[in-house]
Amino acid sequence: MALWRIRATVDDRPGYLSVLTASLALRSVNILAVQVHTTEDGAVDDFLVDAPDTMSEHELQAAIARGRGREAFVTRAEAQGLADQPTRALALAGRLVHDPDTLGEALVALLDAAEARWRPAGTVVLHGYDEQHMTLIDPAGGTYEVVRPAPAFTPAEYARAQALVEVSSALLRRTTGRTTVLLPDGAELLIREATGDDLDGVRRLHADSSAQSRQRRYLTGLESPSDARLRRFLEPAAGLTLLALHTDPATGDDHVIAMANLLAEGDLGEAAVLVEDTWQRRGIGTALLRRLLTWAAQSDLEAVIAHVGADNVAALRTLRRFGVGPADRDGGLLSLTLPVTDRHPATKETPATSG
Incomplete structure (x- = not known):
């Protein structure tokens, strides 16, 4: 037996496909697979068939014609064509x-x-x-x-x-926007956009972060966000979430060591960053915020708001590098506006550079 691929057009009317298949069956042609393509000119039937070795292309064409098929195309097929x-x-x-x-x-x-x-x-x-x-x-x-x-x-x-x-x-x-960042101490990080597949890594980031770090990120006594909330952060309806990942030299596994969120509503965005404790004060927050603000400018946002505890000295120092305006204070909470037009923080120190 030999494999052939057949394609023919028949009228898109009840019973016409069965007429064609019956004509092929009368010549001992076994149909292994069939697909039907609907077009304006009729139904295009695409067959993979097993025909007797003695059967020629001309004989297959004749069997198709007797089955009311037209515009026939017949060619030999390979075994890989058996995959649907x-x-x-x-x-x-x-x-x-x-x-x-x-x-x-x-x-x-x-x-x-x-x-x-x-x-x-x-x-x-x-x-x-x-x-x-x-x-x-x-x-x-x-x-x-x-x-x-x-x-x-x-x-x-x-x-x-x-x-x-x-x-x-x-x-x-x-893959677009993936950046390798070299920290001043020589450590290499990959910064990329988050996806829904990062849930386990982000959950681990929260577990490895101290209660104080989580409180400063969420401004509540929340132990850790629910999976449903983390999924919303990973794939926001409007905005961007970036992750910083470090490769464990011993295992080769990538670990999420920081997450930065920019949630947009109208022409305003709200930014927040969580960096795992052992990676703090190494320029990672600055590197992530810089990229969030670049995205905000490209998305025509007017400004980005960051809410920070008044006692969070390290975060305030980072935000001031971006030229924030006057802070609005509500008790122990400060709300600062980051202008998105200033994409490069005015500072002589470069805590992280792209590699």
Whole structure:
């Protein structure tokens, strides 16, 4: 027996698919997988079949025609074609997770295309598709033109390709803005945007922080925020959460040692930072706040507010580096406004530099 891939269009009417499959069955053709693509011209049926070794392409074409199929495309298939389309798509998405730069190759594999041509940003190209070409926006910049002489692309395939591009875009959003920071004492930290997958690490950060550090962060006697509240911090509806991570040289594991939140409402933001006790007074809070304020400026926020206890001398010293205005006092609580236009704190000391 031999594997073949068949694609044919039939009228999108009840019973027409069964007529085509019956015609193939009469020639001892075993259908291993089938997908149906709905188009304006009818239902495009995509088959992976096992046919007798003696059967030729011409005989398969004749069987399709007798089954009321038209615009038939027939080609030999490889064993890897036995994987169904969802499995293939998931495998390609997993490949992107491990190697985000392989989007072009993944699109070629997903669509069984001849090639994917990348064009730089600035080239005026409309995304969409016709029978032989599909153009997709590369999240990293530019566009991909995927070429397949036959069979013609379908709306379902375009939707699948767009979904794979969105996976690539999500991965890019996760990796963009990652910065290696070298502290004055030589320690290296990774600063990146938080995700929902960081819940365990942030929970551990709170457990490793003293009650005083947690009280100064949340301004209450709260032992530790609930998981539901931590999830809201990790993926805020409006705003940004950054994490600082340190790699344990003994185990190679990354540990969250600081978290900075900027929650936005309208054109104002509210910032807060928690640094694990053994990492305090090493410039980490300054490095995180600087990046929060850069994001605030890019997001057109007018100002960022920070609420600090009047006795929190270290936090007040850090905030003053950013040119805060007069503080509003409510008992032992100070509310300070950080102007987002001043992205670089005016200080001769550089407690943390990007590596």
